Amino acid sequence: MPLLKPDPTFYPSPRLAMQAPPEKYAFVAALNPPGSKLNDALLVIDVDPGSRTYGQRVGEVKMPEFGDELHHFGWNACSSALCPYAPHPHVERRYLVVPGLRSSRIHIIDTKPNPRKPKIVKVIEPEEVFARANYSRPHTIHCGPEGIYVSALGAPNGDGPGGIFMLDCETFEILGQWEMNRGPQFLHYDFWWHLGFDTLLSSEWGTPNMIENGVQTDLLLGSKYGHQIHVWDLRRRRHLQALDLGNEQQMVLEMRPAHDPTKAYGFVGVVVSLKDLSASVWLWHRNNGAWDLKKVIEIPAEPADPEKLPPLLKDFKAVPPLVTDIDLSLDDKFLYVSCWGTGEMLQYDVSDPFNPKKSGSVRIGGIINRTPHPKKPNQPLAGGPQMVEVSRDGKRVYFTNSLYAAWDEQFYPDGVDSWMVKLDAGRDGGVTFDENFFLESSDYRVHQVRLEGGDSSSDSFCFP
């Protein structure tokens, strides 16, 4: 039923969204580690510091089938419903669209009336995804001007091309492929947009066949994983421009455009450079009507004793930082960069996007360091900072430690016991651990975090 007033979690602008009340719950995708017989689940975490169960698991909804590999997920509707050209602000932000990256099954989960007891209300079977979208391995979800956009890593047979398909935001019917003309685009991973410029951008990882059996060194050393981003006309669904970061830049993942729709720039993270195992963050920006790229952050590899390195890395005698996720605060001021290899979460002040300044950092986990959390200072931790989410007001930063089941063991051969932590961020930069928030999870690996009411990567805005 339509609401009489706009959903209270919709905000016209990112500036107004920063005044939103603090979230009380976090929803976390949880997948079963290799060898486990558990079905994947969506966990509900209490993140209200005033609650007796703060920092604990307070709800869980199990997936109906085994082996989904839940990864990224998103809301049925968000602040883009206020966009002036197709306004429909009286829908509810209520359903989470939760795909299985390995199974290609998509779950629609109702978070109301009780967010501690979410319920699965619809399941889209893989065969339907294959038949209606001719894609598979659904991944990132964004609510946007034409409904729900879902990225998919490849074709049903596990090869390319990957791309984007659409879901109706009310019936959750698959509407088909988004692209009208894909030009040279073949590999796919993440996507997002600049609504004020009618522009969509997408990034590249690899086809399902290139990733599902682990990272393949021959492909990696042959520069076969993604190293480009693609610029699209959001309105006409046409490919406009491919921007190449260079063959040595391998795996171009998370895209974080400026939230302010009048700003035409954004950041994208690169996992590894073949030249020196460094990781980097690049800025895309509009330059005389076309789009351009600039490397703005480079994070060097850290030398390490080959004895302590997993087989994959022994020859390199260094730990690569492996930037696997980044997140931008709603005021476009702070960029968080996850270094999953070295075990560091970095914060940069990107007020001047061309010249980021490092403003904070914490260490936890890491292939070599295994840095503990302050709550249990004697317990070495596996995995490293990975999926990161920032609260709308920019004051709290949550992150988890698993990457992708088939890849976790290649970098952490003794397994990735999973954890989720929280940082407090200062108004002018700087981050510290919340010592009371350390959620360990031995049954599941936790992955993407979504915050109740929205977060810094869930909503897009048409007003500055």
Add this chain to the structure above:
Amino acid sequence: MSGLWPWLVIFGLGLFHGINPAMGWLFAVALGLQEQKRAAVLRALAPIALGHALSIGVIIAAVLAARVSLPHHALRIGAAAILFAFGFYRLFRSRHPNWVGMRVGFGDLTLWSFIMASAHGAGLMLVPLFLASPTVGDAHHIGSHVTMEQTCALGFANFNAPSLLTASVAVHTLGYLLTTAGIAILVYEKLGVGMLRRAWFNIDLVWMLALMITGAFILLF
């Protein structure tokens, strides 16, 4: 004086249509904010008004044409059925028109406004005013009970079809433009878009109910 009454209704419905954020003022504000110029708000008003005028003009022209060829009672029943069905459908299936794009020129905005007005049935709301042929107005002098249609026919008695079309579109669009421009400038300059969160009640619900009531009105009065 009663001859003025239908014109006031046409003007008033224009004012009412302009209030709806989905009818244009919000788009004008967004374009102004995107370019950070008040001139962009003002520039958007002309194409938005033109698209709206075309949309209601098409409907009024269709009614004026239909009333020449169709028997009066068939026209009334047909119009009532269309209004009621449209309102009912939109009430329960509130799909927004698929339009994506903030980079819009004059032609884009005109088309957008035409689509939005048509999809909301803006022109349909005016239909009852144009159902009666001018000759029906003569009945006014005979009976003591004056119907809505007779009043309208009296108000329009001095117009032939083309001039009635032009005049009613102009009067309606003037009312529409007044609220569209007024709200757009007020929100851009003073209120800010934060007010949307509080003030954007579901006008579509009221709108669709209005269409259904108008449909019933045709048959009852």
